[in-house]
Amino acid sequence: MSDLARLHDPIVAIATAPGRGAVGIVRASGRDLRPLIDALVGTPLKPRHAHYGPLRAADGSAIDHGLALHFPAPHSYTGEDVLELQAHGGPVVLQLLLARCLEAGASLGLRVAEPGEFTQRAFLNDKLDLAQAEAVADLIDASTEAAARSASRSLGGAFSHEVDGLAERIVRLRMLVEATLDFPEEEIDFLEKADARGQLATIATAVQRVLGQARQGALLREGLRVVLAGQPNVGKSSLLNALAGAELAIVTPIAGTTRDRVSETIQIEGVPLHITDTAGLRDDSAASDEVERIGMARSWESIEGADAVVFLHDLTRLDEPDYQAADAQISQRLQHVDPARLLQVYNKADRAEAGDREGLFISAKTGAGLETLRRALLERAGWQAAPEGVFIARTRHVQALRQCAEHLALATEHAAQADAQLDLFAEELRLAHQALQQITGRFSADDLLGEIFSRFCIGK
Numbered sequence: 001m002s003d004l005a006r007l008h009d010p011i012v013a014i015a016t017a018p019g020r021g022a023v024g025i026v027r028a029s030g031r032d033l034r035p036l037i038d039a040l041v042g043t044p045l046k047p048r049h050a051h052y053g054p055l056r057a058a059d060g061s062a063i064d065h066g067l068a069l070h071f072p073a074p075h076s077y078t079g080e081d082v083l084e085l086q087a088h089g090g091p092v093v094l095q096l097l098l099a100r101c102l103e104a105g106a107s108l109g110l111r112v113a114e115p116g117e118f119t120q121r122a123f124l125n126d127k128l129d130l131a132q133a134e135a136v137a138d139l140i141d142a143s144t145e146a147a148a149r150s151a152s153r154s155l156g157g158a159f160s161h162e163v164d165g166l167a168e169r170i171v172r173l174r175m176l177v178e179a180t181l182d183f184p185e186e187e188i189d190f191l192e193k194a195d196a197r198g199q200l201a202t203i204a205t206a207v208q209r210v211l212g213q214a215r216q217g218a219l220l221r222e223g224l225r226v227v228l229a230g231q232p233n234v235g236k237s238s239l240l241n242a243l244a245g246a247e248l249a250i251v252t253p254i255a256g257t258t259r260d261r262v263s264e265t266i267q268i269e270g271v272p273l274h275i276t277d278t279a280g281l282r283d284d285s286a287a288s289d290e291v292e293r294i295g296m297a298r299s300w301e302s303i304e305g306a307d308a309v310v311f312l313h314d315l316t317r318l319d320e321p322d323y324q325a326a327d328a329q330i331s332q333r334l335q336h337v338d339p340a341r342l343l344q345v346y347n348k349a350d351r352a353e354a355g356d357r358e359g360l361f362i363s364a365k366t367g368a369g370l371e372t373l374r375r376a377l378l379e380r381a382g383w384q385a386a387p388e389g390v391f392i393a394r395t396r397h398v399q400a401l402r403q404c405a406e407h408l409a410l411a412t413e414h415a416a417q418a419d420a421q422l423d424l425f426a427e428e429l430r431l432a433h434q435a436l437q438q439i440t441g442r443f444s445a446d447d448l449l450g451e452i453f454s455r456f457c458i459g460k
C-alpha cells in the first residue's frame with residue numbers, strides 16, 4: 001500500500017468469513033462503480049436500497065440471485081462509492097462473483113483489496129479516526145463479550161472522544177502560552193495570570209484517568225498470559241482442566257505426563273486469560289530423555305514470556321527433602337521473575353493442611369480455592385473496572401498516553417521553576433499534544449498506518 005496510486009484504485013473483496021455461510025457479501029469500493037453495476041445488475045440502483053435480482057455472468061446468465069446495494073459516495077462505509085452483492089454464502093458462488101467483478105471492473109482498474117483496505121479508506125476519508133478504525137478490527141477479533149462490547153464503544157467514538165477532549169484542553173493552554181511567547185515582557189506573570197499551573201495540573205489528572213481506562217481496555221483486548229509451572233505431578237494439568245472446565249490436558253499419577261505445552265484461553269469477568277500448562281520442571285540431569293529436556297526448555301520459555309506465573313506446589317509432599325530441594329532449585333531459577341508476576345499456589349489441599357504457610361491453597365480435584373485464584377490472577381493483571389464503560393484500547397494507545405503524561409510532567413517542572421522558561425514549557429505542551437494525536441491518527445507516520453491496517457482480516 002506504499003504506492004500512492006494504489007490508494008485510488010477501486011477495490012473488491014469477499015467481505016464475509018470464508019467458508020460456508022447462509023449469506024455472503026462481495027463488496028467493492030471506488031470512485032465510480034456504475035460500470036460494475038451495469039455489468040452485474042443491469043439496472044440502476046436506488047441509493048441505499050436493497051435490490052433483488054440476478055447477479056450476472058459475462059454471458060448474461062445468473063451466477064446467483066441475490067441482493068445488490070449501492071451506497072453512492074460519500075455516504076458509505078469508505079466514503080467512496082460502495083457496491084455490495086449479497087449472495088448465497090458458498091465459497092464457490094462468492095469466488096465466482098469476485099472473479100466476475102474483477103472482469104467487469106478491469107477497465108476501471110479494479111483489483112482485490114488488501115487486508116484492512118476498506119477501513120483504511122474510511123480513515124483516509126475521515127469516516128473514522130485511527131482509534132475507531134482499530135476498534136473495527138478489535139470488534140471482529142474480540143474473544144469475549146466484554147471485549148466485543150468495549151470495542152463497539154470505541155468504534156462508536158467513546159475513546160476518541162476522551163482523547164479529543166484532552167487534546168482540546170492542551171490546545172487551549174498552548175494557544176495562551178504561544179500568544180504570550182510573542183510578547184516577552186509579559187512572560188513573567190503569564191504563568192500567574194492565566195493560572196497555567198492550575199490548568200496544567202487539571203489536564204495531567206485527566207490524562208491519568210484516561211490512561212487508567214486505556215490500560216483496562218488494553219487488558220480486555222490482549223488478555224493475560226498465565227503459565228502454570230512447577231515440579232512434575234503437582235497437578236498443573238489438573239489445574240488447567242479445572243480452570244477451563246474441560247479435559248484438555250492428560251492427567252495421570254505418573255510424573256512427567258505432560259511433555260509439551262498445552263494452551264487454552266478462558267475468560268474471567270470478560271478478561272481473556274491465555275493459560276499454558278507446561279511440562280514439569282526438574283533438574284536437567286534428572287531428565288529421562290531428550291523429549292523431556294526439550295519439554296522443560298519450552299516450559300522455561302513460556303515462563304519468560306508470561307504476564308503471570310503460577311508456581312504450583314504439592315501440599316502433600318512439602319516435607320519430603322527431595323521435593324524441597326527440587327522446589328528450591330526452581331525458585332532459584334525464578335528469581336529474576338518480577339515478584340509481582342509470581343503466585344505461590346499450593347495444590348491438593350483436599351489431602352493436606354495448609355499450616356501457617358503463606359500463599360494460595362487450592363484443590364484442582366475438588367475446585368476449592370479456584371475462585372480465589374481467579375481473582376488473584378485478575379488482580380495481578382491490574383484489572384479493576386467493571387466492564388461497563390470500558391472502551392477497548394491497545395498497548396500503542398497506552399504508550400501514547402504515557403508519553404503525553406511524561407511531557408506534561410516535564411512542563412510542570414519547567415513551570416515550577418522561579419525563572420520559568422516559557423519556550424520550554426510550550427515545547428513540552430506541543431509534544432504532549434502530539435502524543436495524543438498519534439492515538440486518533442491526526443499525527444501519525446505512514447509506516448505506523450501501514451502496520452495497523454495490514455493486520456486486518458481480508459475484506460475489512
Ligand SMILES: Nc1nc2c(c(=O)[nH]1)N(C=O)[C@@H](CNc1ccc(C(=O)N[C@@H](CCC(=O)O)C(=O)O)cc1)CN2
Pocket residue numbers: 025071074075076077084127
Ligand atoms: N451489509 C453491510 N453490513 C455492515 C457493514 C457493511 O459494510 N455492509 N459494515 C461495515 O463495516 C458495518 C456497518 N458500518 C457502516 C458504516 C457506515 C455506513 C454508511 O453508509 N455510512 C454513511 C451514511 C451514514 C448514515 O446514513 O447515517 C456515511 O457515513 O455517510 C454503512 C455501514 C456492519 N454491517
Ligand SMILES: Nc1nc2c(ncn2[C@@H]2O[C@H](COP(=O)(O)OP(=O)(O)OP(=O)(O)O)[C@@H](O)[C@H]2O)c(=O)[nH]1
Pocket residue numbers: 231232233234235236237238239250251252253254255256257258259278279280281347348349350351362363364365366
Ligand atoms: N488429591 C488430589 N490429587 C490431585 C489434585 N490435583 C491433581 N491431583 C493428582 O495428581 C496427579 C498428577 O496430576 P497432573 O495434573 O497430571 O500433574 P502435572 O503437574 O500436570 O504433572 P506433569 O504433567 O507430570 O508435570 C494425578 O494423579 C492427579 O489426579 C488435587 O487437587 N488433589
Ligand SMILES: [Mg+2]
Pocket residue numbers: 236237238249250251257258277278280
Ligand atoms: Mg501435566
